[in-house]
Amino acid sequence: MTPLLDDVRETWRRDRAWDFLSPRTSQKLDFSHGTALYLEDISVSFDGFKAINNLTLYIDAGELRCIIGPNGAGKTTMMDIITGKTRPDSGTAFFGQSIDLLRLSEPEIAELGIGRKFQKPTVFEFHNTFENLELAMSGDKRVWSILRAKLSGEQRDRIDEVLVTIGLQAHRYTQAGSLSHGQKQWLEIGMLLMQDPHLLLVDEPVAGMTHQEMDRTGELLTSLAGKHSVVVVEHDMDFVRSIANKVTVLHQGSVLSEGSMDKVQNDPQVKQVYLGE
Amino acid sequence: MSSHTLIKGDRDSQVFLSLLLVVAITLPALNLLVPEANPLHVSTYTVTLAGKYLTYGLLAIAVDLVWGYLGILSLGHAAFFALGGYAMGMHLMRQIGERGVYGNPILPDFMVFLDWQELPWFWYGMDHFWFAMIVVMLVPGLLAFVFGWLAFRSRVTGVYLSIITQALTYALMLAFFRNEMGFGGNNGLTDFKDILGFDLHTDATRVGLFLASAIALAMGYLACRYIVTSRLGRVAVAVRDAEDRTRFIGYRVEWVKLWLFTFSAVLAGIAGALYVPQAGIINPGEFSPLNSIEIVVWVAVGGRATLVGAVAGALMVNYGKSYFTAALPEMWLFALGGLFVLVTLFLPQGVIGLLRRKESLK
C-alpha cells in the first residue's frame, strides 16, 4: 500500500545488507540441489477470501509438472505469485537455491528465466508473428538497448527456428490479431521459447484446440521438459494424462494430493473434491 | 542511422518531408522575393500563421508518440508546450532590457508594476539564449519525468492517468494565473522586441522563425520515426496493446513509458518555445485543459500512431479553427465538438487510416 514506507523500513532491517550493497546478481541461478522452484507456506487473501492457503510446492529442475484443481483452487494466483504479479501475505518463494522471487519485479523475474503463458492467449495483436517472437527474445531489454537493438543473423535464425517449431512459418508476416485461436496459443508458446526460460508456466495451453493440435502441443511440452522445468495448469484430464508423470492437485489454495496420475485419481480426497462424494 | 535509411521505403515519410521542404522553400520565397502588389505574394501574417501551425504539428507528433504508440492519453501536453513557451518568453522578456515601459534594465515591466525590487532566482540566466534553450527542454522534461516516475511506477493507467494529467495542467494554469508566481500572472509575457538580436517585427525574422519551426518539425519527425521503427517502438505498441504481457516477457514497462513520455514532453516544450516568438505572447490560458484535449483531437483526426497523420490533423483542425473563428465564430465550438464525436465514432483511424483503406481497396 505504501511502497515508499516499505522501502524505508527495508533499509532499517538489521538482518539484511542494504539492497544496493548486496551484489545485484548473487542472482546466479543455482539448481545444484535439483530443485528449480520452492514455494513454502505461501498464503494470500483477497478481501478475506483465502486464495492461497499455506501452499508448499517444489518443482524439480527439468521436470514436467501438471497442476489440476477445480475452479478457484488458486492455480492462477499461484502463477501470479511466482511471476511477481501478486505479492503473498506470507511465505517464501525461491527460484533455485538463491533467488528470492518475492523481492523482484515482473520484468526481473522474466529476465531470470521464468516465462509465462496466460490462460487467455495474449499476443501482441498489432505486431506480426515474427515481431512477436522478436519482442519475446531473451536479451538486454533496457530502454536504451532496445532503442538501438538490431537483429543479428543468429537471432533471425533462432526466430525462424521457433517459427518452425510452432508451425507458423507460413504466417511469419501475418498480424497476430488475425491468427486463429490455436495459432495464438502456439505463438504464445513460441514466445515463451524465445525467452529461453528455465521455468515455463503454462496456463491452459490446449483450451480451444482440436485433437491434432492438442497432440502437437503435448509433444512440444514434453520435448521441452528435461532442458526446462515446465508447469502446466490444465483442465483437460486426457491431455494431462497424456503428458504428465507427476500431478499436483490444488484445492482451496493448498496441495490436496500429489503423485502420478493414477495415484492422484485414486486418492479418496481428490474424488470427494471432484465428484462431491 | 542516417535519415536516408530511416525513411527509405516509407512513402508517408517521403511525401511528408518533401512537402515540408517545398513549403519551407516556397513560402519564404513568395514572401521575401515577390513584391507585395503581386497576387502571388504571401503576407508575413500568413508565414507566421504557417509557422505556428508547424509548431502545432510538432506538438501533435509529441502527443501521437505517447498516445498513438504507447497508449497513454495525455490530457496535459499543453502544459509542456506552455512551459517551453514560458521559458522562451522569459528569455525574450529579458531581451527587452531598458526598452520596456518602465525602462528597468533588469526587471520586466510587470515586476516593476508589482513593485518588485529583485529578479526572482528562477529568472537568473534566462538572458542567455543558450541557457534559456536548455531550460526550454529541461523544465518540461523534468516535470514529465517526475510526474511519470510517480505515475507509471504506481501503474496508474488508462483514464485515471488521463484525468491526473488533466489535473496537472489545471493546477499549473491556476498557479500561473497568480501574480506571486513571477510569470506575469493573468497577462503572461508579451511585448517581445527581438530574438538573438533580430527584430521580431521584421519580415526576415518572421521567415527565419518559420524556417526554424519547419526544421524542428522535420527533426522531431525523424527522431520519432527513429523511435517507432526501432524495437523500442515495437515494445511501445506492445505496451499499448498488452501491458502485462510485455512485462512478463521482461520489459521494464515503467521505464519505456517514462522515457518516451519525457521525450515527448521535451518535444512539446520545443514546440512551445518556437510558438511563442511567433505568437508574440504566452499566458496562462495556454495551460487550459481544453488546449490539451484539442491536441488529442488533432491526432485523432489525422490518425493516431502514424506521426504523419498527427501533423496533418494539426494543420487541418487549426486551419478549420482559423477559418471558423474568422467567418462563423459561434460555429467553431459546434464544429470542434462535432469533430470529436464524428472522429471517434466513424474515423477511429483518422484521415490517414481512411486514405490507406481506400488505397488497399483499389
Added chain:
Amino acid sequence: MGITVSTPIHRLALVILALLLVAGSSPPSTAATSALDAALPLLEGRDLATKKQAVQLIATSGNDRAVIILDALVTGNLYFLKSDNSLVIAEKNGDSYLAKNALLGTEIGPVEKRGLKKIGINNALRSQIRDAIASLSLDHADRSIRLRAATQMLDNPSADTARLLRSALPQETDDDVRKVMQTAVSVADLASADTAARLAAIQQLAGNLHPTVRNQLLKLSENDKDDKTRTAARLALKEIDFKVDLYGKAEVLFFGISAGSVLVLAAIGLAITFGVMGVINMAHGELIMLGAYTTYLIQQLMPQHIGLSVLVAIPAAFVVSGLVGILIERSVIRFLYGRPLETLLATFGISLILQQLVRTLVSPQNVAVSNPGWMSGTLEINGVLSLAYNRLYIILFCLIVFMLLSLVLKRTPLGLQVRAVSQNRDMARAMGVRSARVDALTFGLGSGIAGVAGVALSQLTNVGPNLGQSYIIDSFMVVVFGGVGNLWGTLVGGLTLGIANKVLEPWAGAVLAKILVLVFIILFIQKRPRGLFPQKGRGAVN
C-alpha cells in the same frame, strides 16, 4: 437617503422605524394620541425644563409613534411646520426638505427650509431622550425589538444602560432577551468603581462570546488598577479565546462540509456512470449546467413564486439532464463501450456542443437565478458562529440526494441490475439483464443527478455556459480520490476534499489551496491508484 447613520441608537431607531412601517402599525389608541397631543406643544419655545417634561410625556404616552418622534428629536430631524404649526419629521433632500407629519406619519412633501422651525435640544436632554428611547424599546411588546435594544446596549455599555437594563430585567419573560440583558449589565458593571462588582461581572462573562465582552475584558486585563481583577480578566479572556478558536474551527469545518457537499453533488452522478459503466463522461459538467439553466427557465416561467420554483426545478432538472444523458448514451456512448479513452474524447466533444448550444440559444452571458427567501439569512449559534442557511440547505440536500441514490441502488430492481452489470457485465447479460437498457437508464440516472446538482449550484454560483467546466475537474478528482464505483467513496472523498480546501484556504489563499489539493490527489493516486475505497474482488485486482 440623506441620513448619515451615525450612532448605534440611531441605527436602532431606524430599524424600529422600518419594523413599524412594515408591520403597518395599527392606528394609535385615542388615549395615547391625546397624551401625545398634549405633549407636543410643550416642545415649542426655548425653555428646556418644559421640553424635558414634554419628553417625559411622550415617553409615557404609550403611543407607537413615540419612539419615532423621540428619535427624530435626538437626531435633530424634528421641526415645526410654520404654515400650520404642526410637528413634522423632515430630512434634507437636495435644496428642500422632505417632511412627514410626526404624529400620523403621512407624507407632506417637499418643504422649503424657511417653512420649518427646528426644535433644539441640549446634551442633558439628549441623554434623557436616549434613555427614554431605550427603555421604550426594552418595554416594547415585540420581542425582536427588545432583543435588538438590549444588544445595542450591550455594544455601548454605560452606567445608564445598566440602570435601565436592571429595571427592565425583572419584567423580561424571554430567555434569549434576558441573557443579552444580563450580559449587557455585566459588561456595564466591568466599568464599575467597585472591585467586587467588577470581579463578579468578570465571573459572569467568562466564556461569553460577544465581541464587546472580549474588547471590554481585554481593556480590563491591561488597564485595571487592581491586580486580581486583571488576572481574572485575563483568565476569562483565555476561556473566551479558546472558545472563539474552537468555534472558528467549527466554522471552517462547516464551510468545508458545505463546499464538500457541492463537490459530492457534482461528482456523485459521475461516480455512477464512471463506476458502473466505466464511462468517462466529460459532458457531465454540462449536464450540471443544464440543470442550472432549467432552474433559470422555470424561474422565468413562474416569476411570482421564486421559493416554489426551486423546488419545481429539482424534478424538472432531473428529467431534462436525464433525458439529455440518455440521448447521449444512445447516440454516441453505446458505440464506444470498452474504449474508455474514445468515450472520453467523444463526450468532451459533446460538452463543447452543449456549451455552445446554451450560448447560442440562451445567452453567452451569465443569467440571473434568484434565491428564494428561505435560502438567505443565517442561523446564529452564538456570537462567533453563524451558519448561512444556503450552505446548510446544500449540506442537507446533498445528504438527501445521497440517501435517495443509495436507496435506488440498494432497493429497486433497477439498482440490482445496475449493480449486477457493474460487477460482471457478461454474467448479468447471461442472467437476462438487458444490459443495453440498464446502461441507458444508469446513464440517465447519473445525468439526472447531475441536473439536480445543477439546481443546487444555481443557488450558489453564477449560472453561465462555463458553469460545468469549472466543476468537471473537481468532480473527477473526487471520484478518483474516493474510488470508482463506490458511493461512499464519493461522499467521503468529496467531503474530505471540501474540508481540506477550506482548511488550507486561510493559510494559503483560495487558489493555492486548490493547487495544493490537486497536487495532493495526484500524489495520492500514485499511492492508491484505485482511490480510497477501491472496488473489491478478484475482478478488480486484475
